[in-house]
Amino acid sequence: MKRSSLYESALTRGEFLPEVVAYYYKQWENYNMPFHAHNQVEIMYVIEGHCCVETEEESLNMKKGEFIIIDAEVTHRLFVEKGSPCRMLNIEFRFHERKGFFPSIKDFAEEDQAFARLLKMNAPYLLLKEPNEVYFVLKHLVLEMDERGKENLLMVHLLLSQLLIRIARLAVETRVNEPLQQANVYVKQVLTYIHENYDCEIQMKDIAADVNLHPGYLHRIFKNHTGLTVMEYLTSVRMEKAKMLLSETDIPLIEISDYIGINSRQYFSSLFKKYAHQTPVEYRKTAMQKKEFASWERV
Incomplete structure (x- = not known):
């Protein structure tokens, strides 16, 4: 049995492992993708340039060092302006029942508090920014799959596990800081209003x-x-x-x-x-x- 969404409750009840379905580097320019959805989770990481990912709810401008994790079946599209190329690394993954000795998604949730919180966020997408740790793991994961394919699943699973835990910790940290950041915005608006009036x-x-x-x-x-x-x-x-x-x-x-x-x-x-x-x-x-x-x- 395979699972697509990052937030399916079955992931913490059964024994499931993440599995990369597709991955690729791509240089986009002057591109307007039609709205679509995947039956797996997608990570879009901006390596250079900037772009816009649109969902049915909002437009998300992304630049170098930012990435978005989009849950399965979430409608979205990519828009890149003419003359402003954007280089990206995309990975799509889903979950399948565990075979072998690798730690499962349930194991991750039991051992890492941030990962457990990520699985309960139920966010259709998360836009995050990080100081290169996620990209470091992403590119080594892709390189490992390119060089060894399915011959050495141990390293692939280790890197994929590290990737998901890093994303979880970053997502939780971002969520915790969001109210403080928004409060700072309000305070600055008040200061401006007072100094002008x-x-x-x-x-x-x-x-x-x-x-x-x-x-x-x-x-x-x-x-x-x-x-x-x-x-x-x-x-x-x-x-x-x-x-x-x-x-x-x-x-x-x-x-x-x-x-x-x-x-x-x-x-x-x-x-x-x-x-x-x-x-x-x-x-x-x-x-x-x-x-x-x-x-x-x-x-």
Whole structure:
């Protein structure tokens, strides 16, 4: 009995081994493949250049050092632009009942936690990037099959086992880091919004709406990444801008608060003193004295 999908529950109940069905190097250019599906798992590794793999759900741009593992029966196609060649290594594999003494897929899952988690992901495809370890195993696997075919299955099985375990660990690591990476994106969007709009009256709901997040969730991830709440960071930006305007411009004191998005001059004065340990008047006076002293030294 043969199994095609990487996520079939039978793989962890029975005794199955991975089996390479097809493999090839190919230089693609100006190519638009029709949508199709395989009855085995496919790995497409980009050696040079870049390409696009399209599924029924999205388009996945791939470049050197990236690869995609596509589960059986998942519809997809390859698109490569004219003038931008893409060299790839493809391997297709499925699973068959174990014969001999080689460790089975169930054995892998019992011994390696990452591999067990991979088998439960049930992802139609995984786009991954790695520092050459996967490609190193891939090319040695292909070379072994080219040179010895089925004469030395031991090395083929060892390399294929190593390949699947490395992919599993990379997939799990990527999944774990994805929320952190996405949170970083949201935090950067908030920082950009604040630095571009600090002169306006801003509320938490305005910032949350700009990044399409619930205010409570945004508050948590921002505090975790910066150590400050969103409004604390906004205040620090405004106070630093006020310090610059007080020390480097002749803008009247009564107008400074308007330049940093605080409508109440009394509240601005109180907030500034708490932040800078001086009133705005005292800060400007000190800044002017420092400039005068510096000019005397130059003379």
